[in-house]
Amino acid sequence: MKTVLLIHAHPDPHSLTAQLAGAARAELRALGHEVIQSDLYALGWKAVYDEHDFPQRLDPQRLSFVEESGHAFKTGTQPDDVRAEQAKLQAADAVVFQFPLWWFGMPAIMKGWIERVFAYGLAYGWQDAGNRHRYGEGGLAGKRALLSVTTGGPSADYGPRGINGQLDELLFPITHGTLFYPGMEVLPTYAVHGAGRIDAAGVEAAKAGLAARMRTLFTDTPLPYRTQNGGDFPDRHVLADDVAPGVTGLRAHLR
Amino acid sequence: MKTVLLIHAHPDPHSLTAQLAGAARAELRALGHEVIQSDLYALGWKAVYDEHDFPQRLDPQRLSFVEESGHAFKTGTQPDDVRAEQAKLQAADAVVFQFPLWWFGMPAIMKGWIERVFAYGLAYGWQDAGNRHRYGEGGLAGKRALLSVTTGGPSADYGPRGINGQLDELLFPITHGTLFYPGMEVLPTYAVHGAGRIDAAGVEAAKAGLAARMRTLFTDTPLPYRTQNGGDFPDRHVLADDVAPGVTGLRAHLR
Numbered sequence: 058m059k060t061v062l063l064i065h066a067h068p069d070p071h072s073l074t075a076q077l078a079g080a081a082r083a084e085l086r087a088l089g090h091e092v093i094q095s096d097l098y099a100l101g102w103k104a105v106y107d108e109h110d111f112p113q114r115l116d117p118q119r120l121s122f123v124e125e126s127g128h129a130f131k132t133g134t135q136p137d138d139v140r141a142e143q144a145k146l147q148a149a150d151a152v153v154f155q156f157p158l159w160w161f162g163m164p165a166i167m168k169g170w171i172e173r174v175f176a177y178g179l180a181y182g183w184q185d186a187g188n189r190h191r192y193g194e195g196g197l198a199g200k201r202a203l204l205s206v207t208t209g210g211p212s213a214d215y216g217p218r219g220i221n222g223q224l225d226e227l228l229f230p231i232t233h234g235t236l237f238y239p240g241m242e243v244l245p246t247y248a249v250h251g252a253g254r255i256d257a258a259g260v261e262a263a264k265a266g267l268a269a270r271m272r273t274l275f276t277d278t279p280l281p282y283r284t285q286n287g288g289d290f291p292d293r294h295v296l297a298d299d300v301a302p303g304v305t306g307l308r309a310h311l312r
Numbered sequence: 313m314k315t316v317l318l319i320h321a322h323p324d325p326h327s328l329t330a331q332l333a334g335a336a337r338a339e340l341r342a343l344g345h346e347v348i349q350s351d352l353y354a355l356g357w358k359a360v361y362d363e364h365d366f367p368q369r370l371d372p373q374r375l376s377f378v379e380e381s382g383h384a385f386k387t388g389t390q391p392d393d394v395r396a397e398q399a400k401l402q403a404a405d406a407v408v409f410q411f412p413l414w415w416f417g418m419p420a421i422m423k424g425w426i427e428r429v430f431a432y433g434l435a436y437g438w439q440d441a442g443n444r445h446r447y448g449e450g451g452l453a454g455k456r457a458l459l460s461v462t463t464g465g466p467s468a469d470y471g472p473r474g475i476n477g478q479l480d481e482l483l484f485p486i487t488h489g490t491l492f493y494p495g496m497e498v499l500p501t502y503a504v505h506g507a508g509r510i511d512a513a514g515v516e517a518a519k520a521g522l523a524a525r526m527r528t529l530f531t532d533t534p535l536p537y538r539t540q541n542g543g544d545f546p547d548r549h550v551l552a553d554d555v556a557p558g559v560t561g562l563r564a565h566l567r
Contacts, residue, residue, distance in 0.1 A: 068362050069375035104359040104420045107323050120324035122412075123464065123508060157377075161485035162417055165359045165424030171415055192475060209378065211549065217560035218551040220447060220540060222484060226562050230416035230482050238415075253378060285475060294466065296473040305472035306563055307481050 059275060060091045062149035066156040066167040068098035073207055073252050073260065078155045080264035081205070084271040093145045097166045103138065104169030110136060127177035135176065142174045151201035151274050152241070157252065158208045161227050171235055180239035191238050193284030198240030201274060204228060205267055207252040215250065224248060225280075226307050233282055233310060242279035244270075281312040314530060315346045317404035321411040321422040323353035328462055328507050328515065333410045335519035336460070339526040348400045352421045358393065359424030365391060382432035390431065397429045406456035406529055407496070412507065413463045416482050426490055435494035446493050448539030453495030456529060459483060460522055462507040470505065479503060480535075481562050488537055488565060497534035499525075536567035 063081055067074035078096075085092045095102075108114075111125040113134040129135045135143075146152065156167055163171070175181065183195045206228075208215065215224040225232070225246060232243045247270050249255070249263040270277070283289040289300045289312075301309050318336055322329035333351070340347045350357075363369075366380040368389040384390045390398075401407065411422055418426070430436065438450045461483075463470065470479040480487070480501065487498045502525050504510070504518040525532070538544040544555045544567075556564050 071374055098360075098362065102360075104424060105353075105357075106414075106420065107353060119326055121508075122414075159361075159377075160423070160426055160430070161489035162423065165361065165420045165427055168415075168417065168423050169359060169420030172420055175415070213549040216550065218564055220545050220549055220551075221489060222565060223561050226481065227485050227489065229477060230485070234416035234476060234482065253376075290475050294468040294475055295471065296475075306478050306561070308561055309473055310477060 058089050058091060059150040060093060060148050061085050061274070062093045062095065062145050062152045064095040064097065064152065064154050064167065064170065066097045066164045073249070073255065073263070074155055074157055076260060077205060077207070077249070077264060077267050081153055081155065081267050081271050084268035085274075088272065093149065095142060095145060095170070097170060100138075102166055102170060103173070104166045106169060106172040110139065110173055112136065123177055123182070127182055130176040130178040139173050139176075142170065143176070143179065146174060146197070146200075149200060151203065153203045153205055153271075153274075155205045156207075158206045161221070163231065175235070175239065183239065190240075191285055192233075192282065193237065193240060194286060195238065195240035197236075200241050201244060201279070202232075202236040202241040203244045203247065203270065203274065204231060205247040205270070207249045207263075209253045210250060212248070212250040215248070229307050229310075232280060233307075237280070237282045243282070244274070244277050244279055282310055283312055313344050313346060314405040315348060315403050316340050316529070317348045317350065317400050317407045319350040319352065319407065319409050319422065319425065321352045321419045327412075328504070328510065328518070329410055329412055331515060332460060332462070332504070332519060332522050336408055336410065336522050336526050339523035340529075343527065348404065350397060350400065350425070352425060355393075357421055357425060358428070359421045361424060361427040365394065365428055367391065378432055378437070382437055385431040385433040394428050394431075397425065398431070398434065401429060401452070401455075404455060406458065408458045408460055408526075408529075410460045411462075413461045416476070418486065430490070430494065438494065445495075446540055447488075447537065448492065448495060449541060450493065450495035452491075455496050456499060456534070457487075457491040457496040458499045458502065458525065458529065459486060460502040460525070462504045462518075464508045465505060467503070467505040470503070484562050484565075487535060488562075492535070492537045498537070499529070499532050499534055537565055538567055 065074055065078040082092050111129045115128040156163055179196045183190045213219050214221040217223050236243045285293055291297050320329055320333040337347050366384050370383040411418055434451045438445045468474050469476040472478050491498045546552050
């Protein structure tokens with residue numbers, strides 16, 4: 058039995074997002090896993106990361122989010138809502154993010170969950186080692202992550218030569234920069250396209266597809282991103298010349 | 313004389329973000345332009361896009377953001393804060409977004425500005441023509457846009473083979489998917505790296521660099537993204553075979 062944190066972002070309990078979250082939850086429970094949920098709209102999640110996140114400031118004059126985040130995390134002075142979500146995250150063996158793709162990213166409420174919960178000392182600046190532990194190692198190592206997204210447009214728009222851009226590259230700031238960064242193993246994204254015009258049969262197919270992904274959540278092969286300390290980045294910043302020679306851009310990050 | 317909307321996202325008036333916004337404002341005014349500002353934290357901007365954005369719902373039972381956004385925009389029933397920002401946007405010849413790169417994207421408060429202000433009928437679904445007008449044409453055509461970002465890491469991390477990913481590809485969901493989508497001409501991003509350890513001389517150099525970009529705001533060449541209706545996407549979804557043959561991923565979107 059594993060523990061799975063299921064986070065979703067849509068205020069309508071009848072939305073496709075909520076239905077998909079429900080399908081994932083039901084399948085995970087049927088598999089014998091424990092499911093923890095964060096229904097961000099229902100929680101009334103505070104999306105804006107601001108001075109109220111640091112009630113006991115290290116420096117009351119200047120607000121450095123990095124320094125105050127590290128201080129608040131280390132001293133246990135973060136707000137209760139942040140601590141509660143961090144406890145869920147730390148208890149989880151896998152995290153599933155279910156959201157509609159809004160302007161090619163997470164809804165602001167979910168982006169604000171990342172900003173507030175992914176504290177310095179937990180998700181970055183891990184073990185006070187600065188940049189030493191990131192990309193494949195870090196405070197969330199050993200956990201799996203899956204993005205499950207819905208989009209309004211047709212799948213062709215998100216293909217390798219689609220007008221919106223290739224979906225996995227659009228999501229790279231999240232999959233690589235947000236989830237792989239603190240050490241999570243990130244699975245290939247599950248996407249349901251054409252959500253605006255989906256019919257009842259389409260909803261059932263989408264739910265079944267996500268349920269299938271729940272069955273392989275702990276066995277699917279993660280995205281083959283390059284770890285910082287695995288040898289490909291000898292100076293921890295730039296790919297070695299002999300690794301994927303001549304390749305540039307996001308695709309250079311795939312082993 | 314032009315009108316420039318300057319949006320920034322950091323709560324500390326002494327932050328590098330606020331200082332850069334101040335430098336941009338001063339230079340634009342010195343050039344004789346009118347500057348409109350949206351200091352999102354000072355405004356107490358509501359970041360979460362939810363049912364309160366649609367006080368007179370088309371469908372009180374089911375919440376479709378696309379349908380309610382179109383209805384609220386068309387009937388003039390959007391909240392006052394949204395209408396005020398749309399009026400600023402519509403008055404602007406150029407928009408400058410100044411923000412710290414948090415998890416490789418906009419802070420949630422700014423993402424929520426996009427979600428709430430970029431209504432259906434204005435920034436997408438323009439002229440009720442569905443997907444017909446997007447990418448180079450749309451409700452914001454004729455306006456210029458510039459991202460001005462600060463990052464914590466060194467510039468090498470954001471280079472073509474840097475460990476974080478190439479900066480222009482990390483920002484593609486914003487530059488292409490959010491700003492070019494409704495027709496804006498998007499300029500190459502202005503980036504200040506190593507913001508966490510910047511010294512006084514570095515701050516002055518960063519401000520001077522941004523001031524220089526303000527002087528060429530209306531003459532710099534925009535990013536060469538492909539328009540939907542310019543011939544490269546004959547079916548409006550996928551690149552024609554003879555356009556950049558064999559090229560896939562985000563780089564296929566550059567002319």
